[in-house]
Each structure stands twice: as structure tokens, then as C-alpha cells.
Amino acid sequence: MRKVAIVGGGATCCGKREASWRDLVQEAGKNTFENVPDISPKDVDSLFVGAAEPERFVFQSNVAPMVAEYLGITPRKVLARTELACASGQAAIRYAWACIATGLSDVAVVLGVEKMFMPDMAEGQSNFICLADREWDQVNGLTAPPLFAMTAQRHMFEYGTTKEQMALVSVKNHHYSSMNPLAQFQKEVTVEDVLKSVVIAPPLRLLDCSGFTDGAAGVIMVPAEDSSKYTDTPMYIIGTGQANIGNVVNNLGSLTEWVPLRMAVQEALKTANITLDKIDLAELHDCFTISEIMEYEAFGWCEKGKGGKFIEEEQSYIGGKIAANPRGGLLGCGHPLGATSLLQAVDILQQFRGEVPKGRYVEGAETAIAHNLSGYANVHSIMVYSR
């Protein structure tokens, strides 16, 4: 089995873009290829596209060959799109990893993309709920904000977590995204800003929630043994973990204990053959502020129930116990569903290369994880990257 390396990547600016789905693909593709001058589209034998809901947002299915055409790639080995809601991009990364590891592919592009802003945003929001089970959660109006609000309520009740502590996650991530030119929200926020922002689903307010976002990003993967042909600073995939329990909220067993995340963490560390303390940088799936607090606990950076305290003590800032979301997270950068995992990968690569601004640079980071959850936290997926 071959070891796999990412030799370059590129992304679009994220936000409410005056750009079509096609424009986003081309912009991310251009930036990706420009980052690896010695690979041209004709060298690429495989393409993996992560996209969650182009069928609903842009009336476009069968997106994989479309992306191939827009990038000038003619895949002669593997071509497919993966969909796993908010973790669609990571499913694509894993598929590419497996194909290179087996020898099925030698040069692969993974591209994630989502165009979420529609002319009619009522339609956009109703499309978004398409990822919930139609016969259970959809019909009960259980969209993502009320689900994570229930989670937050329960976490507050069980562990005394406060709204202020949740707000601090948003403050940290906006602090980092203010230094990220690709971020949707490039402005610092204060605890007061968060607590005064409009209520979405109590206790979650606007600044507790990640945004609707347009964006795309891509990486180029090769067998590790070939990486020196293309770059002196490859990023290796050294482990991966994923787990799933059910699909609807009532499968979760507990709102405040994400069992599949615990399983995915164990598997990721096991396959990477490392312990938690070796991780220098973590891109966590902070779709809501409460999510990141739960993730501190599930990874084991703090005890169960102490996630609020953990951010209060600034343990998830650079220099703390774990540098969490130095990119700015989903809260600061936005969450273009299928693109998010690729945006994380590209930023980690830039961290390893020392290409990010000083204020959000995790100096000397050797190992990083990228985490995504999808659905109602029923699926968790983790990649472990190293220099």
C-alpha cells in the first residue's frame, strides 16, 4: 500500500460571491494548478469531487465530469463525486487516498465546491433541509440550528456551560478569520457582539452559527514516493477515521456525547499511530459554537463537560493546549458544504509551509487533524496530516 501526499492546493475566497457554480470551480482549479507548476491538467488521471447539494442549489447533478471539463482534466482512471452532506469533501479526499494507495491512480485532483446563495434564499433554506430525513426530521422542522440548539441547551443543563463560553469560540474563530483573506467574515467580534446578535434558535444566536457560503477548493495528491518531483514541502496523509451511528436525532443516544466522534478519533489516532499530544493543530467542524466545545471534549483535550472552561482559559488558542481553527473555522470562514474539508486541507498545507499570516501561524506544527461532522452529528470524519 502506497503512502499518499498532497503536493499543492488552492481555494477561492468564500462568502456571498458574485460568481456562478462554474466560476467557483474554475477559480479553485486555477489556484490549485498554479500551486503545483509541474503538474498540468493533462497529467491528472483521476478526479474526485466533493459536493453536497448542487442538485438543489444550482439544479445540477452529474457534477464530476463537469468539473473535469472545466479544469481541462480527462480522467482515465477514476472519476466520481462523493456526497456526505457537510463532510462531502472529506469523503472525496478519502476516496482519492484509497485509489492512490492501491495504485489505481497516480495523480489525482480532489475538488470541493458549493454554491449556496440562490436568488431566492427562502428556496435556499428549504433546499438545505433536504439533508435531513424527509419522513422524520424534515417534516418536524428540525433543521440544523434547532438541533444544535437542543444540544447546547442540554450541555448547559448537564455541565453548566454558559452562553458566554460559547460566544468565546466565536470570538476566537473570528479573531483568526480576520487574518484570513479567503474568509467570509474578516472582522473581529466581541462576546457582546455575539450575545447581542439576533436569536436563531435559543440559546444560539447569529454569531454562534456558521454561514451560508459560496466557495471551492482543491488539492493535488500523488504517491508520497513521487512527491519530491513536485514540491519540497508535501503534506502526508498519515491516518484517517470515520464513524456513523444512525441518521436521525433520536439515534444519537445522547445529545451531549457524540459517540461516533469518539470512535473516529480512536481510529484516526490508531491508523496514524500517534497519541493525541502529537497533534499540533486542529481544524474542527465548528458549524455552531457548541460543536467546537463538544469537540474539545470528544477528542480528549479536556474532560467531558469542561469544554466551556477550556475556551475560557484560552486553551484552544495558538499557544494553548491545542491550536484549534487557526484558519478561522466555519464560524469565521463560512461553510460551503462540499468545499469545507478541502479548505481545511489547503489551509493546513499553508500552515506547514509557513505561508499564513503571523497572527494565525502555528509555528513548528508537524501534525494536524481536520475534522468534519455531517447531518445531525451522526457522522464524524477525521484526516490526520503531517509534514
Added chain:
Amino acid sequence: MRKVAIVGGGATCCGKREASWRDLVQEAGKNTFENVPDISPKDVDSLFVGAAEPERFVFQSNVAPMVAEYLGITPRKVLARTELACASGQAAIRYAWACIATGLSDVAVVLGVEKMFMPDMAEGQSNFICLADREWDQVNGLTAPPLFAMTAQRHMFEYGTTKEQMALVSVKNHHYSSMNPLAQFQKEVTVEDVLKSVVIAPPLRLLDCSGFTDGAAGVIMVPAEDSSKYTDTPMYIIGTGQANIGNVVNNLGSLTEWVPLRMAVQEALKTANITLDKIDLAELHDCFTISEIMEYEAFGWCEKGKGGKFIEEEQSYIGGKIAANPRGGLLGCGHPLGATSLLQAVDILQQFRGEVPKGRYVEGAETAIAHNLSGYANVHSIMVYSR
């Protein structure tokens, strides 16, 4: 790299089903697990779902964890849905193959499903076109029938292929599907029936076209070294090939020469390390009668332009040069997009096991291929299976 085996599979009846999307998943899942009594859902570590457009047909995205829940599977290794239009199921099979080959998964289920009949079939048809490029082919009304009609027209012009020869493909495939209790159309048709059926897009008539279909099917895959624990009659995956050129019709270069199919055939035979004459049985993607004629030529069973003559001489019947579509093909069995590749795999398994009716049994078959195309024949994908 581990060799991979399919140890069992099951399918639903196909057609206009009085069943929900969920019902189809559960019916296929039940039949799949009943076929491998020594594997229960809790033994399965990974699930791969092939589905083309559930977002449009049943307003349901994020289908992979939903299928997991319905089948009682809690994937702790890999979970994803793949989408590649009419080849979505084969993309899922390939992903599962790669994950087992690398050692990432030890017991995987691959399930393909599509519920295409909607209460309002005008909406169903408009949804179907979602797989064409919105800015090019969609806006010009170039749905699948006119595209394949152009292909047929051109093939008739260049090679003298006749409507009668195309009709003979439909006659053969309906002959075999008349012996397939899972088929959508279990009735023989004559050349006259085809030539008198309603015109869809000249020269294609209703019986030249595969149908809108509800259906689902699944297989269970394990490393070949483990297969004897579960069955005496495993089916091995011995090769695979896929190729893509562009996405829209004008990328194809030629309407009558499917270059990516030629490439995929070469790759499939190379990875399987066999020559064409070793293939005893071929499940071909006969979405339209002209497709199967083009496939005889592209595989190399006959010369370019002689596909019409080939069916006229009954060379693609059992006992001829190649037993093509003894299942009944898409023309006879229907084409539930994401399920089709799995339906092909399950039928080939039953062929190898001698479980099909005598009239459509390819006795002694050792090696088979399953072929799918997607989009406007821009993508071709092939699996090579052996006993």
C-alpha cells in the same frame, strides 16, 4: 493490495413500484443480507451508496447515513454516497473495492437505489435533465433521447445501420427480461412492435429506450481471503477501467466513436490481465438500442460500423460471440440510475452460481464484464468479474 470478492447480493423487483425510496432500500437490504446468512448488519464496517438524484426525485440528500440506519448498519470505517449519474452504482462499487483492497474496510455493503417515479412525472422528467450541463445542454433541451437519436442518425448515415437492426437489440433484451422476475418489462417484443411503438426522438421509438424505473440492489464485499467463510461461490473483482472525456456533447469529438469507452475497455482488460475472448458474458449499458450496437464495436467484438450486422447475425445472443445482456439489459429490466450497476453485479453473481432460468443461463461462464456509461456517453466505466 488485497484481492476483493463479492460474497452475496440481492435486489428488488424493478418498475413503477408502489414503494417509497425507503421501502426500496429496505427491500434490497433484506434480500442482500438474506443471501449471506453469516454476515449480519453489525458485522459490516463500511457502506457505499450509489444514488444519482435523490435530491430531485425524493427531496432527499445525505442519503448514505439514511441507508445505514434503514439497514441497521453502523459504519465505523467508511461511509459515503457516490454520484456519477447513470454510473453512480459503479462508482460506489469501485470505492468499496479500493477501501477493501487497501485494508481500510473488511466487510462492506454497496447499495444502489433510485426512486424515479414521482406523483407528477412532468416534474420527474424535468428532474432527469438535471444531469445535463445547465448552461449548455439543459438550456438547449438536449435530454438523453435526442442525444442518442443524433448518435443513431449519424451511425445510420456513416455505416448503413438500420432501424430494424436497432430494433433487434430490443427484441433480444426483452427476450431475456421475459425470463427475469425482477425486470420492469417481462414481455417479449417483436421487431414490428418496436417499429410501431411511439416515436420519442427519431429514429428512436419507445421500445428503443430504457424506462424510468424504481429499484434498488446491494452486494456484500470482503477480502478474497475471507470469502470462504461466507460462501462457496464468491465472485471476484479482477479488473476495472474507467475513462472520461468532457461533459457536453460537443466534447465527444465523434458521435459514433466513443473514445472513452475504448480507453476503459483497454484499462479493464489490462488490469484484469485478460484478452477480450476470455469474457463469456457482458452486461452492457443499453440505455438505448443504438448504445448496445456501439458497444459491440467499441469492445471489439465486431468491426467498427458492423454492430447492426452483429445483432442481425445473433452474435450477441447466448451461444454467439458474446452473451450480451442475458439479464435483459436496461431495455428489458429498466434503468433505476444508481441501482443499475448493482443489479448487473447481482445478476452476474447469480449467473456464476447457476441460479438463473435456463433460457437466459450462460452455462460455464467464468468471466464477465459489467459496463455503464453516464451523461452523454462522456463517461464509461467497466468492472471485470470472475468466478
